[in-house]
Amino acid sequence: MPLTFLTADRALDEVDDEVMLPYGDPDRWRRPYRPGPWRVGAAALALLLASYLLLATMIVAFAGAPAGAAACASGAAAVIAAALRLLRTGVWVSPQGLRRVGFWTTTTLRWAEVSAVRTVQQPVNWLGLPRTVQGQALLAVRTAGEPLPVLLTDHSADFLGRTDAFDTAAEAVESWATDHRQ
Known part of the structure; x- marks a missing residue:
């Protein structure tokens, strides 16, 4: 009996390099x-x-009770919006620059405005709470010298207990910075 779901991976490997996939858009x-x-x-x-x-x-x-239903619906909409924003937070990169998306604010820098991106050892917040622990943080230094909030930490909601994933992500952001900063 043929197992067609096993051949799907091979079909992806045989895709022509000239085909532009949606996630392959370089300006995204x-x-x-x-x-x-x-x-x-x-x-x-x-x-x-x-x-x-x-x-x-x-x-x-x-x-x-339409007023109560409207209150419950608006509360649900607020919770859904908060969950989606929570999933969107993090560091985003493109050929145009570096974007740090927080829960409340978003900071976007062109690569010309970034003088360095480096990993340092320093006290970091544990899961974004006020409690600090010693850990690694990825920092971006602006050319104007203004401080930028920490981009990534190894004790954040994305990397707690996953130091290899933090190292990979930090290296990826650093390589984007070195490739596009000129």
Whole structure:
């Protein structure tokens, strides 16, 4: 019996190099690493809460209280937006520059504005909480000398307990900086 799902990988290996895949767009902003399990788990729990809020919206709407249903629906929309923003946070790179997406703010720098990207040992926040521990941080130094918040840490929601993934992501961001900074 042929197992067709096993041949799908071979079909991808035989794709012509001239074919432009959607993720191969060179001008597109991309995150050079995958979101970590802590970040994905927190977003999944938030979406679970949003599903309960949407169920409550339906129950309240059928009970005949449109104001309560609107409040539950807006709460669910806020939780969904927060979960999506949580998944989007991190460092994004493109040939145009470096983008640090936080939960509340986004900072974008052109590569000409970045003088160096390096990994340093320093106290870092544990899972973004006020508690600090000794760890590694990826820093970007602006040419104007203004401080930029820490890009990545090995104790963040993406890399806690995954030091190899942090090293790979830091090297990827550093290589983007060296390749495009000229």
